[in-house]
Every structure is written in structure tokens, then in C-alpha cells.
Amino acid sequence: MSGEVVLCYSEEPELALDLVRLARHATPADGSRVHAAVLPGAPADAGERLGKAGAHVVHTVAGTAHTDPHATAETLKMLVSAVSPTLLLVASTKRGREVAGRLAGALDLPAATGVTAVRVEPDGVRVEREALSGNAVAVERLVRRPAVVAILPGTTAPSISDGAAAEQKAHTAPTTAPLTERTEVRPKAGGQLEIEKADRVVTIGRGLKKKEDLALIESLATALKAEVGCTRPLAAEAGWLTDDHWIGLTGHRVHPKLYVAVGVSGAVQHLVGMRSSKLVVAINKDPNAPIFAQADYRIVGDLYQIVPALTKALAG
Numbered sequence: 001m002s003g004e005v006v007l008c009y010s011e012e013p014e015l016a017l018d019l020v021r022l023a024r025h026a027t028p029a030d031g032s033r034v035h036a037a038v039l040p041g042a043p044a045d046a047g048e049r050l051g052k053a054g055a056h057v058v059h060t061v062a063g064t065a066h067t068d069p070h071a072t073a074e075t076l077k078m079l080v081s082a083v084s085p086t087l088l089l090v091a092s093t094k095r096g097r098e099v100a101g102r103l104a105g106a107l108d109l110p111a112a113t114g115v116t117a118v119r120v121e122p123d124g125v126r127v128e129r130e131a132l133s134g135n136a137v138a139v140e141r142l143v144r145r146p147a148v149v150a151i152l153p154g155t156t157a158p159s160i161s162d163g164a165a166a167e168q169k170a171h172t173a174p175t176t177a178p179l180t181e182r183t184e185v186r187p188k189a190g191g192q193l194e195i196e197k198a199d200r201v202v203t204i205g206r207g208l209k210k211k212e213d214l215a216l217i218e219s220l221a222t223a224l225k226a227e228v229g230c231t232r233p234l235a236a237e238a239g240w241l242t243d244d245h246w247i248g249l250t251g252h253r254v255h256p257k258l259y260v261a262v263g264v265s266g267a268v269q270h271l272v273g274m275r276s277s278k279l280v281v282a283i284n285k286d287p288n289a290p291i292f293a294q295a296d297y298r299i300v301g302d303l304y305q306i307v308p309a310l311t312k313a314l315a316g
């Protein structure tokens, strides 16, 4: 089982670092090698950061930057020939899922997307992913190698660094006619919030009595330098906040350092979207609210008393 070779790629620099860290944890320390791909258009320091995150080898590819998953998959196919990986890790972003599918199809490899845990075992690659609307975890084994695994954003592991500088390799991208071109990126009518990238989130649920009271939550969020999130009923039913604030199974998945849930019951469909938060604070008047089972700090009481007091204390 030693001698694993993992090739990691994501178009999102931070997620690429997470993939490298996960790869180091998913494979035997003895004899395994983690390779990272830096494709055209990546930030100038991407290679250096991947090395610090634990990549043994960084492959920097020169060429034209594309948003086309086909062109990305063609470049990765070239690296697969050069590296002969036993496992390919991509991030399960919209583009990453397409790239994973294309690679797996073109090379006839097993693939899994939306993966929340991955481990190389003697009889294959063991992956976990959500099932039954987030109520269960499905454990699956990819029995043939190499395998393509797309990791759900927010799945992280601590860095393992050997202190040695990563080996650097240079490549040129194959000439590929893209199948799709991005012609425009237009701000959405409902807002431009990218809550999945927020470091701190204050989420409000149906504990809030009326739309005007959102000002209380916005003040707390400002004091914490946080973005405001919400449960589905507040966006989809009440329309008090736009869809880009909505967190959960059918909304956005967040993985902030701090998640403050205010008047949120903790339905499983909501928990799926915030489970990867590092520190969770819950404020709820019901001591038996399920959200408390997810919380590191539990505040039982009326949000109309607690939120202003907290905001005042933070501002003072």
C-alpha cells in the first residue's frame, strides 16, 4: 500500500491547499508522494504555497488560462501521463465536478464527487459522502486505480510539512480548443454575496419575529466583521433575505472559522450547510433545540435580549 502517488488540482487556490493537506493524511506517510498542479491563470505564489502545505512536487503548467472544464481535463490528462498517479484529487466545485467527470470518462476511471472523507486502503479508495438529504453518510469504495475523487469544499486537514522545499517541474499545456468560453460575469440581481467564502457568519432563523428586526442581526454581524446568513424559510418563504444568504442542503455550504446561529432550530437540512464550521455559537430560547448538539458555545435565552447585549459588549 506504500508508494501512493496523489495528484491534486483545484482552480480555487485555497481549496488546492486543502487537497494537498488531505492527500498527506489520506495516504501512508512512508513512501507516498503528493503532487500538485498549478495551471495557467493561477496566482504567482500558488506553487510556493502548495509546497508549504505539504506537496512534494509542484507541476507548473504554462499556457493559456481557460475556464473550460474540457481544456482543464486535457491538461490534467497530460500530467496524469507524466506522473502516473494512483489517486487524483480535485475540489468538488461546479468546475471541479465537471473536470472529474471528464477525466474519469476519458481515462475510464472510477470517480466520486461531493466527498467528505477519503482514505487509501489496501483494497481501494474509501470515500464518504452525504446520503438521504444529509441524514446519513454513505461509505463507498472505488475499487480500481487510479481513482478520481472530488472533495467537498470545507473538508480540511492540518498541514503536514517535512520542511523540505517541493520539487518544481515545468510543463506546457497541450493545445486544446476549448468547448466552452465564459463570455461575461454579471452581478446577480439578488446580490453578490459569496457567503461560502466568509470567515465569520451570523445566521438568523425563524426565531426572528419580523423583517425590521434584521437590523439587530446586521449590527451583531458588523461588530463581529461577519456576513449575515439565514435558514431557508427566511429566504425562500419570507423573502426577507436574498438566496445568496441561504445556508443548507439546498442553499450554500459554508465553512467559516466562526458560525453564530441565532433563532435557528438546527434542522438536518440546515446543518448540512454549516457542519464544517470551526467554532459554533448557538443562541436559542429552547434548551432542547437540535442546533445545540452542533454548538461549542450554547446560549439559552431570548435573542431579543441576548443579541443586543452581545453586540454592545463587542462594540465596547
Ligand SMILES: Cc1cc2nc3c(=O)[nH]c(=O)nc-3n(C[C@H](O)[C@H](O)[C@H](O)COP(=O)(O)OP(=O)(O)OC[C@H]3O[C@@H](n4cnc5c(N)ncnc54)[C@H](O)[C@@H]3O)c2cc1C
Pocket: 133, 204, 205, 206, 207, 208, 230, 231, 232, 233, 234, 246, 247, 248, 249, 250, 251, 252, 262, 263, 264, 265, 266, 267, 268, 269, 270, 273, 283, 284, 285, 286, 289, 301, 302, 303, 304
Ligand atoms: C428538501 C428540503 C430541503 C431543505 N433545505 C434547507 C436548507 O438548505 N436550509 C435550511 O435552513 N433549511 C432547509 N430546509 C428546511 C428545514 O427542514 C427547516 O424547516 C428549516 O431549516 C428551519 O428553519 P429555522 O431554524 O429558521 O426555523 P424553525 O425550525 O422554526 O426554528 C426556529 C428556532 O428559533 C427559536 N426561537 C424562536 N424565538 C426565539 C427567540 N425569541 N430567541 C431565541 N430563539 C428563538 C426556536 O426555539 C426554534 O428553535 C429544507 C427542507 C426540505 C424538506
